[in-house]
Amino acid sequence: MKKFLIVGLGNIGEKYTNTRHNIGFKILDALAHKEALTFETQKLGDITTYKIKGRTFILLKPSTYMNLSGKAVQYWLTKEKIPQENLLVITDDLNLPFGNIRVKTKGSDGGHNGLKDIQHTLQTTKYNRFRFGISDEFSKGRQVDYVLGEWTEDEYSKLPERFEKSIELIKSFGLAGIQNTMNTFNGK
Incomplete structure (x- = not known):
């Protein structure tokens, strides 16, 4: 049986629950809800x-906070003996319009602290990432407030x-492979 590690990035705690930065957690929560799965707190x-x-x-929602996501990713890849090419990291992206999707097999961290830590821990930029657009509708110097802010009513709907x-x-990603997934979903 082929195994895949799907990591949704986010921050734990009530104050972060509905923030843009927690889109990775929310996507995994949506999948769990749809398939009647229950998350358990583990290491x-x-x-x-x-x-x-x-x-x-x-499906993994790291409890390490965004800036230390690499530790959880490395631990579960090793524990479950999952090859790195079967890793998919879900993250928010300021450089994409709201809701746009981009899947990549490698790349820079784009200034994202979660990706930065994963890259540092895995010692590579070659891992699959699923970037979910949150847009860049913030005024100069307000990026942190925007990313850690909640969705607008229109976005939420x-x-x-x-x-x-x-x-x-x-x-x-698991059934058709990364290339087919990129061809099917990028820009959608």
């Missing part, structure tokens, strides 16, 4: 397992459809 994060068509998806698309993307 370095909340974990649940989703099985479909001979594939096992281990559009999230359920974006979650459905994100769930399809995650399944495609």
Whole structure:
């Protein structure tokens, strides 16, 4: 059985729950809800397992806070003996319009502290990432407030459809492979 580690980046704690920076947690929560899965708190994060068509998806919401995400990613890759090419990291992206999706097999951290820590811990920029656009609708010097701010009413109303698309993307990653997933979902 092929195994995949799907990591949704976010910060733990009530004050971060509905922030843009927690989109990775929210996408995994949407998948868990749709498939009636329950997360359990384990070492370095909340974990649940989703099985479909001979594939096992281990969904991880790190409890290390965003800036130390690499520690949780490394631990679960090693513990579950999952090859790095079967890792998919879900993160917010200021450089994409709201709700736009971009899947990449490598790249820079783009100033994202979670990706920066994963890159540092894994000692590579070659790992799959799923970037979810949160746009850059903030005034100069207000980036932190924007990223850690909550969704607007308009954005919030559009999230359920974006979650459905994100769930399809995650399944495609394990069932159809990274290249097919990129071809199907990038820019959608």
